Amino acid sequence: NAGVTQTPKFQVLKTGQSMTLQCAQDMNHEYMSWYRQDPGMGLRLIHYSVGAGITDQGEVPNGYNVSRSTTEDFPLRLLSAAPSQTSVYFCASSSPYPSSRETQYFGPGTRLLVL
Amino acid sequence: GQQLNQSPQSMFIQEGEDVSMNCTSSSIFNTWLWYKQDPGEGPVLLIALYKAGELTSNGRLTAQFGITRKDSFLNISASIPSDVGIYFCAAGSNYKLTFGKGTLLTVNP
Numbered sequence: 431n432a433g434v435t436q437t438p439k440f441q442v443l444k445t446g447q448s449m450t451l452q453c454a455q456d457m458n459h460e461y462m463s464w465y466r467q468d469p470g471m472g473l474r475l476i477h478y479s480v481g482a483g484i485t486d487q488g489e490v491p492n493g494y495n496v497s498r499s500t501t502e503d504f505p506l507r508l509l510s511a512a513p514s515q516t517s518v519y520f521c522a523s524s525s526p527y528p529s530s531r532e533t534q535y536f537g538p539g540t541r542l543l544v545l
Numbered sequence: 546g547q548q549l550n551q552s553p554q555s556m557f558i559q560e561g562e563d564v565s566m567n568c569t570s571s572s573i574f575n576t577w578l579w580y581k582q583d584p585g586e587g588p589v590l591l592i593a594l595y596k597a598g599e600l601t602s603n604g605r606l607t608a609q610f611g612i613t614r615k616d617s618f619l620n621i622s623a624s625i626p627s628d629v630g631i632y633f634c635a636a637g638s639n640y641k642l643t644f645g646k647g648t649l650l651t652v653n654p
Contacts, residue, residue, distance in 0.1 A: 434587075461640055472549075472633065472644040473588070480640055488641065520587050522642075530595060532576040532637025536587035 432456050434537035436521050442543045443511040451506040451540050453521030461524045461531050462504040466490065466517040467539075473520065479504055480531075511544045518542070551634050551645025558624055559653050566648045567618040568634035576637040577610045577617040582647075583630045591632075592619070624652050 437452045455462065463478040465488075475488030479498040493515060495507040504523075508515060518541050522534035551568045558564060568577075576595055580588035592603050594610035594617060601608055607620045617636070621628055629652050634645040 463642075465644075470646060472646040473635075473642075474644075475641055478640060530576050530593070530637070531640050532642055533578060533590065533593045534635075534637075534642055535590060536580075538587045539585075 434521055434523055434535055436519075436537040436540050438540060439538070440541045442545065443508075444545050445512060447511050448507070448509050449511065451508075451519055451521075451542075453504045453506065453537060454502050455504075455521075455523040455535075456502065457523060457525070457535070458501060459523035459525040459535075460501070461534075462498065463488070463522045463524075463534060464494070464496065464504070464506045465520045465522065467520060468517050476506065476519075511542075513544045516542060516544045549634055549636055549643055549645040551648060553648055554646070555649040555651070557651045557653065560624060560626060562624055564621040564624055564628075564650060565618060566632060566634075567616065568636070568645045569616040570636060570643075571615065572636075573614040574636035574638050574643075575614075577608070578635040578637065578642070579606075579608050579617070579619045580633045580635060581630050582633065588633060621650075624650075626652050626654050628652050 434455045464476040465473040467473045477496040479485045521537045524534040579591045582588045592608040599610040605622045631647045633647045635642045
């Protein structure tokens, strides 16, 4: 049981480039989320999904797209990277049973630098 | 949006001392969580609280879900060097988590 996995671990982009951050979980969790973490800001919710085919915006969704075609995968897409998107990105998943849908388990993160 | 006020921002303590940190909010939440994050790693869940007034322990850690559902505290007893890290509170409702800005804990051996 690998839990939540994220790839890549590190990425450097130039302004305007696109890329996809991958996230997968093998716990059969219904809920998956993406957060970004910036110094002194804690973690902020970008997008979340309550199940395959269902996504919604979080606190800071601008510049990011998501889709959820399977229960296991929840990729985050940057269509045109900007320096303001330099951050550490965390994917998380949760299930209402046996805990709660808000009890989220995090991946190891992707560190992104946009030049 | 919803905000959590976490304090203190940082703590410097001697090994063996007890630690207390807390989070408050103006909003009501259904779930309160405490995470620890080590450098270069993702947050790791320490304690989850689901009922107002609930007091839960995990080894040397104890946390409580406030009666008003607007606050929570985390205590660490008899601190050890490996307790070093950033501790985050998080509060949840309707699928979403809101995070505090973290407490940086340094333990001097």
